[in-house]
Amino acid sequence: MIITGSDSSTIFEVKQHLFRTFKTKDLGPLRYFLGIEVASSLKSYFLSQVKYANEVIHRAGLTDTKLSDTPMELNVKLNTTDGVPLDNPTLYRELVGCLVYLTVTHPDLAYIVHVVSQFVSAPRSTHWAALLRILRYLRSTIFQDLLFSSTSSLDLVAYVDADWKSKKQIVVTRSTAETKYRAMIHATAEIV
Structure with missing residues (x-):
């Protein structure tokens, strides 16, 4: 039975067991793992993917200095027929995969990355343009990362706009x- 928590003697025993059983080392406090930089203090944890994001922007060959205030243009509908097919869709696919991973610390990208990922099988020039806009937005928000308080509760909190929901519902x-x-029921269903 393994016990977790802040009991330093138990943690030491578990580490010693792992050292004897497997070829492992204690590398100290977590600082960098799978492209995610971690900084911690007594009251908070800070997660960042700045280095990884810069590598993705460099991989895309984005050499201009243009920035974007939003990850996508307003009222743009991407489809499978606009634009011309990309000669080599491999880079598009790789960058979309990288952006999916970047949503770990940039949840603001989740929707648009979902949109561009729908076209990985046959990307076109319009999809590439949308991808470049996402990367320009990422460059402008690259230092906006996640801060988790170690003292906050783990309560799940949701917000819903009842006025907007009332305009969208099919019953009076x-x-x-x-x-x-009804808005609360819908929000609860979305969470579940």
């Missing part, structure tokens, strides 16, 4: 309370 409600209740 009789009161604002019922509208808010």
Whole structure:
């Protein structure tokens, strides 16, 4: 039975068991793992992928200094027929895969990366342009990373716009309370 927690003697025993059983070393506190930089203090943990993001931008050959305020243009609908097919779609596929991994510390990219990943089987010039815009946005937000407080609770909190939901629902409600209740049900279902 392995016990976890802050009991230093038990942690020491577990480490010694691992050292005897496997060829392992204690490298000290976690600082860098799988492209994620970790900085910790007594009250927080900071996760960053700055180095990895810079490598992705360099891999794309993005040499200009243009930045983007948003990861995608407003009201742009990508489809499978606009633009011309890419001569070599391998780089597109590799970059989309890298961006999927970058969503670990950049959740703001999740939606647009999902959109461009739908075209990896046959990417076109419009998809490449959208990918470059994502990379320019990433370059402008590269130092905006995740900070987790070690003292905060692990409560899951969700927010919902009941007014927006009431405009989208297919049934008519009789009161604002019922509208808010329906919005809460929908949000709960989305979380689950």
